Amino acid sequence: MVTLEQVARPRPSGGVELSVWEVAATVVDPEVPVLTIEDLGVLRSVYVTDEGIVVQITPTYSGCPAVDAIRDDIATAVTAAGHGPVRVEVVLAPAWTTDWMSESGRTKLEAYGIAAPGPRRTDGVISLDLGVRCPNCGSLHTRESSHFGSTSCKALYVCQRCQEPFDYFKAH
Secondary structure, eight states: OOOHHHHSOOOOOSHHHHHHHHHHTTOBOSSSTTSBHHHHTOEEEEEEETTEEEEEEOOSSTTOTTHHHHHHHHHHHHHHTTOOOEEEEEOOSSOOOGGGSOHHHHHHHHHHTEEOOOOOOOSSOOOOOOOOOOTTTOOSOEEEEESOOSSTTEEEEEETTTOOEEEEEOOO
């Protein structure tokens, strides 16, 4: 498994790069507005070149319809903060994984009513998922009703206990 630390520069430690990172990190996902792109692990790196600032993002899916909105929101936020010129690059390899989501992001998803995937194990132990936990009542007695939910990165589930439908952010 590839971890975020292996594919992205760490959060900058200072200077313009840190300032731009902090601004970009406030941009929310237009499809799940309780999450920032940093929470999702979509914000990949920030660096300065002779031509200006480059912000790299990796979408949750290569065909994610929110990419253009995220790109525009980053450019607007960074420019409004007095930095620029800025170019937002979409990086597709390696592919985004739910392992890049922060624990804070997972908690925010659950509070918003979307079941969050747990982190995958990297210690060689195979874990057995007993089911998707309902974010409304906590039951594991749930079933997938559609592999695609409100967006392509989510599946639609129904809780057999409380009978509420909910989205599950698909692990990948």
